[in-house]
Amino acid sequence: MGRWGRSQARFLSFFLPAAIFLIVLVIYPIVATLTLSFVAPDGSYAGLQNYGSVLGSPDTFNPACLQRGPPCGTLLNNLIWIGIHLPLTVFMGLFLAVLLQNVRGASFVKSLIFLGMVTPLIVVGVVLRFVLEYPIGVVPAFFGWLGIKSLDVNWLVTPNTLLLGLIFGTVWSWTGFSMIVYSAGLTTIPKDYFEAARVDGASEWQIFRKITWPLLRPVTLVIVTMTLLWELKLFDIVIGATNSQGGVGGAADVLALQMYRYFSNINYSSAAVVATLLTIFTLIVAVGLFRKLLGLPLRKKGRRTAPSVPQVETKSAKAAGDEGQGAVEGIS
Amino acid sequence: MNASAPTKRAPMRSRSRWVRIRPRTIVIHVVAWAIGLAWLLPFVGVAMTAVRPLDQTSLGWWRLSPFSVTLDNFVAVWNNPGCPLSLGLRDSFLVAMPATIIPMLVGALAGYGFARFQTRSRDYIFLAVVLFMAVPQMMVAVPVYNLMIRAGLISSLLSLILIHSAWGIPWIILFMRNFFRTLPLEVEEAARVDGASDFKIFYKIVLPMSLPAMAAIIVFQFMWVWNDFFFAQVLIQNPNWYLSTQCVPRLVGQFVRPYDLLSAGAILTMSVPVALYAILQRFYIRGLVGWTIKG
Numbered sequence: 066m067g068r069w070g071r072s073q074a075r076f077l078s079f080f081l082p083a084a085i086f087l088i089v090l091v092i093y094p095i096v097a098t099l100t101l102s103f104v105a106p107d108g109s110y111a112g113l114q115n116y117g118s119v120l121g122s123p124d125t126f127n128p129a130c131l132q133r134g135p136p137c138g139t140l141l142n143n144l145i146w147i148g149i150h151l152p153l154t155v156f157m158g159l160f161l162a163v164l165l166q167n168v169r170g171a172s173f174v175k176s177l178i179f180l181g182m183v184t185p186l187i188v189v190g191v192v193l194r195f196v197l198e199y200p201i202g203v204v205p206a207f208f209g210w211l212g213i214k215s216l217d218v219n220w221l222v223t224p225n226t227l228l229l230g231l232i233f234g235t236v237w238s239w240t241g242f243s244m245i246v247y248s249a250g251l252t253t254i255p256k257d258y259f260e261a262a263r264v265d266g267a268s269e270w271q272i273f274r275k276i277t278w279p280l281l282r283p284v285t286l287v288i289v290t291m292t293l294l295w296e297l298k299l300f301d302i303v304i305g306a307t308n309s310q311g312g313v314g315g316a317a318d319v320l321a322l323q324m325y326r327y328f329s330n331i332n333y334s335s336a337a338v339v340a341t342l343l344t345i346f347t348l349i350v351a352v353g354l355f356r357k358l359l360g361l362p363l364r365k366k367g368r369r370t371a372p373s374v375p376q377v378e379t380k381s382a383k384a385a386g387d388e389g390q391g392a393v394e395g396i397s
Numbered sequence: 398m399n400a401s402a403p404t405k406r407a408p409m410r411s412r413s414r415w416v417r418i419r420p421r422t423i424v425i426h427v428v429a430w431a432i433g434l435a436w437l438l439p440f441v442g443v444a445m446t447a448v449r450p451l452d453q454t455s456l457g458w459w460r461l462s463p464f465s466v467t468l469d470n471f472v473a474v475w476n477n478p479g480c481p482l483s484l485g486l487r488d489s490f491l492v493a494m495p496a497t498i499i500p501m502l503v504g505a506l507a508g509y510g511f512a513r514f515q516t517r518s519r520d521y522i523f524l525a526v527v528l529f530m531a532v533p534q535m536m537v538a539v540p541v542y543n544l545m546i547r548a549g550l551i552s553s554l555l556s557l558i559l560i561h562s563a564w565g566i567p568w569i570i571l572f573m574r575n576f577f578r579t580l581p582l583e584v585e586e587a588a589r590v591d592g593a594s595d596f597k598i599f600y601k602i603v604l605p606m607s608l609p610a611m612a613a614i615i616v617f618q619f620m621w622v623w624n625d626f627f628f629a630q631v632l633i634q635n636p637n638w639y640l641s642t643q644c645v646p647r648l649v650g651q652f653v654r655p656y657d658l659l660s661a662g663a664i665l666t667m668s669v670p671v672a673l674y675a676i677l678q679r680f681y682i683r684g685l686v687g688w689t690i691k692g
Contacts, residue, residue: 073517075510076514076515077510080522082507083504087526089563090560091563091567093544094541095532098538101539164429167422178432183667183671183674184671187624193439194654196439203457298534304626308649321533321627325630328538339535340533344532347533351531
C-alpha cells in the first residue's frame, strides 16, 4: 500500500500542472457547454428543447435543397463535404505517394503539395478567392476559355458552385496530408516484398492490390479518421473564402460556423447544442479508431525499416493510433 | 532464369540508372513534376498579385503585360489602418511563442509521469486525455469566453496563450509519453541509485535526451497556434489586438475586393509557418507521422 501511495504521489507531482490546465480550460468548459445545451435562454431546464429547435431549423437541415438547390443546411453541407472530400483526398494522397515512390526530387514535389497543409486555413480560404472568383481566378477563366458559360462565373457568389468550389479547394489543401502519411507508410514496407513479387512476374497493379494496399490498411484507418475529424471542424476556410454567413444564402455554411454565429449573437444555448453535436460526431469517429487499433494484431514484419525509432513493445497498436491523433491535432 | 537475375543485376546497378532509362520512368517523372507544379498554381497566383500593382492583375494575374514589380502592396497591408499587419504579426508571435513553450514543458512533465510511474488510475486518465484531442474547439468556446471575461482577460493575448497551452497539452502528453517509453531505463535507474530525485533525473537526464522530440513539438505547436483562427475570433474582440490571421479576412470589403492587399496579407501571414516548415521539415514530418505508423 505504501509503495502504491508513493508511486501515486510521484505520478501526481508530474501530472499536476497539466491537470490544472486541463481541468480549468478543458474539462470544466466541456461540462459547462454540455449543461448549457439543456438550459433555456431564461435559465430554466429545457430538456431536449434546444436540440429540437436547432435540428429542426432549416439552417441546420434543409432537405428541400435536393429539389430547390442550396442552401442545404450546415449538417447536410458537412455530410456532402465528407462524401466528396474524404474519398478524393484519401485516394489522391495514395496515388501521389505511390507515384512519387521512385521519382527524383520527390521530396521537393511533396513539399509543394504539402504547402497547403502548412498554410493557415484562413489564408487557404483567401487563396481560394484567387482561384475561384471572377475575374481574378484561374478557374472561371479556364471555363470561359473552354466556352462553358455556366462555369465561367464567380464561383464564390454563385450558390450552385460555391460549396463544390470550396470542397475542391479543401481537397487541394488537404491531399498533402494523406500523401505524406501514406509516403511514410510506404517506407515501412520492406523493399524485398516488391522485389520478390517482381521477380515472380507480378504486374504493378497486382503488387499494389496484394502488397501495398493491404499493408497500408492501418495507415488508411489513421488517415480516414484524421480527415473525418478535420472535415467536421471546418471553419476558417469558409470564412476566408466567403464570410461568417457561409456565403450567399448560407450555401457553404457548416456546423462550426453556425456555432460561431450563435455565439456571436449571444444565443449561447444554441451554440452549446451545435458544439455538443459536433463533439458527439468527433468522439464517435475517434473512438472507432481506438477500438479498431486496439483490436488489430501487431504486425511486426512490416516495421523493420523504421529509421532511428526504437520500437515500443507493448500496446504499440494503441500508441500508433494515439500518435496519429496527436499529429492531426497539431495541424488541423 | 530467375535465379540468375539478381547476380546479373547487382554489378549493373550503379550504371543502370543512366543507361536504361525506360520510357515509363520518363512519363512518371513528367507526370509527378507536372502535378507538383500544378498544385503550386494557386500560390503562384497570390504571389503574382502581391508583387504587382492591382491594375495589372485585376483581370487575371496570368496577363503578363504590362509587368512591373512593386512592394507597395506589402507596405500597404503592413500599415493598413483597419488592421495593421505589423501589429498582427507581432501579436501572433507574442501568443505563439509562450503558447509553445508552456505546454511543451507542462506536457513533457506529465508525459514522463505517464511513461514511468505506475498507478491504478493512470491508464484511465491517459485514455481521457487522449480523447480530449478529438474534442472540437467549439465545445469549450462559450465557457472559456465567460471565464476570460470574469478573469478580466478578454481581448488580451494572455487569454489566448492560456487556452492554446491547455489545448496543446493532451497531444504533447501523448507524444512525449510515447517518446519517453522508447528511452532506455538504465541511465535513469543508475542516477536514482546515486540518489538523484525524480525531478532532477527528469531535467538533467531525460530532457536533454528528448531534444528531437521537443523540436517536433515546437514546430507543430507553434504552427498550430500561429494558424489558429477560431480561438482568436472568440477571445480577441478588440481590433487593437487582432492577430495576423484575424487581419487577413478583414481586408475583404462588403463589395470591393482589394486583391492587392489580400494577396500581400496572405503571403505575410503564411510566410512564418512556411519558413518554419522549410527549416524544420525533418522534425515536422517526424511529428506528423513519426513514432506512429512506424512504431
